[in-house]
Amino acid sequence: MKILQVIPSVSLVYGGPSQMVRGLSAALVKEGVEVEIITTNSNGDVGQPPLDVPLNEPVFEDGYSIRYFRCSPFRRYKFSLGLLNWLRKQGKEYDLAHIHALFSPVSTTAAMVARWQGLPYILRPLGTLDPADLRKKKQVKKLYGNWLEKPNLAGAAGVHFTSEQEAKISERFGVKTKDIVIPLGVELKGELPERGKARRDWGIPADKLLILFMSRLDPKKGFDLLFPALAKLQEEGIGFHFVLAGANPQDPEFEQSVRDRLHSFHLAETSTITGFVGGVDKLALLQDADLFVLPSYYENFGIAVAEAMLAGTPVLISDQVHIWEAIAGAEAGWVTTCEVESVYEGLKDALGEAERLKQRGVNARNLAQSEYSWQAIAQQMIQVYREIINTRERR
Secondary structure (H helix, E strand, C coil): EEEEEEEEEEECCHCCCHHHHHHHHHHHHHCCEHHHHHHHCCCCCCCCCCCCCCCEEEECCCEEEEEEECCCCCCCCCCCCCHHHHHHHHHHHCCEEECCCCCEEEEEEHHHHHHHHCCEEECCCCCCCCCCHHCCHHHHHHHHHHHHHHHHHHHEEEEECCCCCHHHHCCCEEEEECCHHHHHHHCCCCCCCCCCHHHHHHHHCCCCCCEEECCCCCHHHCCCHHHHHHHHHHCCCCCEEEEEEECCCCCCHHHHHHHHHHHHHCHHHHHHEEEEECCCCCCCHHHHEEEEEEEECCEEHHHHHHHHCCCHHHHEEEEEEEHHHHHHCCEEEHHHHHCCCHHHHHHHHHHCHHHHHHHHHHHHHHHHHHCCCCCHHHHHHHHHHHHHHHHHHHH
């Protein structure tokens, strides 16, 4: 079985969803599937230099290959004539294409090329069909969706959603789709260090409960809910230390506004701002955190949430993080609405009893290990691929 993964970029700049395709590809290879990723060398939309990678030749890692193409002529909107020309010539060598992201010109046109070639393809929206996301640049997306993505959705062998809630709320532009609901897998890159390392490195008091936000800094993440809720806890004398870990190189002005807002709520003395963290620093924060928080306004999956659970950290999320039902059912954390009072009450309840916090951390790890392991996800995905390929061969 030869599978082609198509994604606009795999740069870290674009966060977890762009990285997920690497984890999936590695897991598929371990199950005997041949995988190649085609992508661009895009590395940001605000003046960053492109990725320093070989172009139009396979780069091997973890058993699969990545083939990068120059992002040109429209760097801002992820387009590559070279990638499309390669796909036009080589697409017939593959059994199926798994295309990640809608409303990105390279993915949109790749689906068109696959359709014209008769290459079966699956689309993974990455949250782009969420009504909340479609409200951004509403008129442009309405035209783009109806003229370009509607035929792609109609021609897709399946649409890959990562939660039942994402599938339920997503726009289809009047098209009936075959929905495939398979979550993302997560893994921690390395062993968790000994407890206390993050506290020592960042000067966090050992006697304070550590509340961790670790994700891309984006308006949808609910800082306008989280900061006033934390301020209210502080006013009531509830002891904690908050760590804000994350960045947004795509929007440095918004990143600065988050920092400024944290100060405006008088949280600076009980907070640590780390910027982007990776490697052992990331693992150390996950290990030392008592509670992970992500009260997002919409999140089609929440990779950061699943990573925290895998580290044994209970989570507090909004009911717009689309894996909330699994978390609530497993008692792996706390689920709130997108209201300040609800986030405050959830935080207060979470911090109120140490043993319950610890038990929900155990539950969180069990949930992540059972539901979000890459091996299990790959096996589910292979079954879907095989059904689509067999259906095509019978025609």
